Amino acid sequence: MTNHKLKKLSAGWMCELCQQQWKKKPRAKCPGVVWYDNPNHLPSHLIEAEQLAAQNLKPKGNAIGCLKRSKNWVWLFDSSDVETIDPELPPIYTWNNRPKDLKTPNQLYRYNRKPGDNPHGCIRHEGDWLFLYRWEECPIDDESLPPYREYGTAPELKTRSQLKKENLVPRDDAKPRGFYRIWREEWKTVWLYHADDCDWEAPDNFLTKGTLRDRYLLSKSWIARLGEPDLIRENPHHKSWTPMQLYSRQRVERFLADHAEEYSQWLDERDRYVAIFSANREAIAQGHERYLEAKSKRKAQQQRCLRCASGCATRQGFLCAIYPMGLEDWQIPCDDFVARG
Numbered sequence: 040m041t042n043h044k045l046k047k048l049s050a051g052w053m054c055e056l057c058q059q060q061w062k063k064k065p066r067a068k069c070p071g072v073v074w075y076d077n078p079n080h081l082p083s084h085l086i087e088a089e090q091l092a093a094q095n096l097k098p099k100g101n102a103i104g105c106l107k108r109s110k111n112w113v114w115l116f117d118s119s120d121v122e123t124i125d126p127e128l129p130p131i132y133t134w135n136n137r138p139k140d141l142k143t144p145n146q147l148y149r150y151n152r153k154p155g156d157n158p159h160g161c162i163r164h165e166g167d168w169l170f171l172y173r174w175e176e177c178p179i180d181d182e183s184l185p186p187y188r189e190y191g192t193a194p195e196l197k198t199r200s201q202l203k204k205e206n207l208v209p210r211d212d213a214k215p216r217g218f219y220r221i222w223r224e225e226w227k228t229v230w231l232y233h234a235d236d237c238d239w240e241a242p243d244n245f246l247t248k249g250t251l252r253d254r255y256l257l258s259k260s261w262i263a264r265l266g267e268p269d270l271i272r273e274n275p276h277h278k279s280w281t282p283m284q285l286y287s288r289q290r291v292e293r294f295l296a297d298h299a300e301e302y303s304q305w306l307d308e309r310d311r312y313v314a315i316f317s318a319n320r321e322a323i324a325q326g327h328e329r330y331l332e333a334k335s336k337r338k339a340q341q342q343r344c345l346r347c348a349s350g351c352a353t354r355q356g357f358l359c360a361i362y363p364m365g366l367e368d369w370q371i372p373c374d375d376f377v378a379r380g
């Protein structure tokens with residue numbers, strides 16, 4: 040700040056340096072260069088230092104103009120009299136026109152890389168340079184992570200949810216063989232596993248008590264030993280019916296595997312029981328057949344007795360002169376049948 044170089048006008052004073060005019064002598068100091076009070080009407084060759092810096096340029100000479108922005112002086116320079124600040128600076132881009140393969144330091148995190156020595160571009164950001172990198176050329180940030188795998192570039196590696204669809208689950212000690220990161224309000228790391236590091240695991244589904252009895256041949260006391268059901272569901276047939284008690288298939292099968300010896304002994308005993316029952320069932324069925332056969336023979340015999348010379352109908356019913364007490368099963372068909380007339 041300097042003193043105004045005042046010149047008397049007919050209507051007041053003006054300064055030959057800043058070219059302001061006053062009615063009375065001013066008290067404020069002089070900026071020393073032409074002051075433009077309307078920043079929207081600047082001569083086109085004037086430019087601010089920060090605008091030059093954003094192009095990797097700096098003014099060679101001193102300010103030749105100024106303006107005031109929120110009470111601060113902003114100096115203006117001749118845009119035709121400039122020089123390069125940093126000859127090594129990579130190409131300058133904006134957020135919008137930067138090549139897609141160039142990444143900011145924040146974006147490098149996605150690939151587990153940190154900024155290297157070789158930026159391929161830069162963006163002016165808040166008065167400073169933000170450098171842009173090719174992630175493949177940058178040093179690895181966290182050495183403990185497996186390699187970054189661009190989505191879809193390693194079909195042999197799969198996420199947990201993809202593996203689950205194939206009934207595979209990474210073993211507890213399985214190390215992921217790759218990862219990628221997705222943006223969900225923050226970077227989220229998705230681990231990728233190889234099928235060789237997985238165990239086959241049947242999808243969990245839920246079994247009713249009926250299934251436990253019919254398929255796993257479990258008795259009430261075995262079901263009680265399983266403990267509480269894993270799920271209680273409304274009865275699909277009727278809401279007011281007892282809710283269904285459902286047991287996790289994986290848990291049931293794990294329990295039976297843990298008690299394999301006892302379980303196979305139980306199946307063995309149960310088998311014997313089932314075998315005895317089916318043998319009896321056959322005998323019962325055979326007996327039933329014999330009963331039906333006897334019944335139809337007796338009916339046929341009755342027809343013959345009615346036509347037999349030894350029989351006669353009385354008030355007490357049908358009587359046979361030879362067998363007044365009736366025929367035993369073994370006497371049917373009757374050897375003494377003689378047709379009447």
Ligand SMILES: [Zn+2]
Nearest residue numbers: 043054057069
């Ligand atoms: Zn002045």
